[in-house]
Amino acid sequence: MAGFQVTTEDQGTSGNPLTLTGGKHMRKALIAAALVWLYGLVQAQSPPDARKTWNDTYAALAAKNEPFLPNPFLTKMVEGKKPGKALDIGMGQGRNALMLAERGWDVTGFDISDVAIDQAKAQAQKRGLKVNAVVADGNRFDYGTDRYDLIAGIYVHGEVTDHSQDLVRALKRGGMLVVEGSHREAAPFGYEPNELLRAFVGRLTVMYYEDAIGQPDGTWKVPGKDLRFVRFVGRKE
């Protein structure tokens, strides 16, 4: 695992297999920009409204038949790790949960959007993978105690920091929390400066922290536009 890092240099584009060109590039840019705007809108909504908005988003995304490419940072963080029990918070269509299941992890994922969960289940079945995908609101989810070896919070924001105590309790000793998301400078719902550090320092050992500018994730990036993002890895001792 790379060391502790705080930088504003572009860390994310090198070797990114998701770069697109021409009309497809433009279409992807428009979809990504719309998703960033939509996510901000949803953050201000009550859960039933948020569910409906995300359901509409995922129904539209399914029609576009975009590939289920996992988050590169999470993929790197689990490389060579012995699989165990994992929780994927706000799993969406399950791109990360499926990547973990493929690597032998026993994955539970939840999302407020039943449309996203149906899509995740359909993908799992198509690929012959087992994922425990459940429709749940993170504000009511039973995180449990000493339950997971890995918790992933990828492009979910308040869902991570509002539940920092729950997440730490849910991790087993030696378990790891992996987070990547937008910085507040890039999106109104994103992490404030050092927000993840404030939420977890003293509760988890910080293994990695990055505050940088780039395009770290093919699904949630706006092609051609570098955005400030945050990454965090913490371990429960």
Ligand SMILES: C[S@@+](CC[C@H](N)C(=O)[O-])C[C@H]1O[C@@H](n2cnc3c(N)ncnc32)[C@H](O)[C@@H]1O
């Ligand atoms: C930007 S998407 C990220 C999805 C997925 N983690 C990924 O990386 O592709 C944010 C997700 O959080 C989910 N979400 C938003 N609020 C939630 C809540 N209160 N409880 C559970 N899921 C929620 C949305 O439905 C959406 O799927």
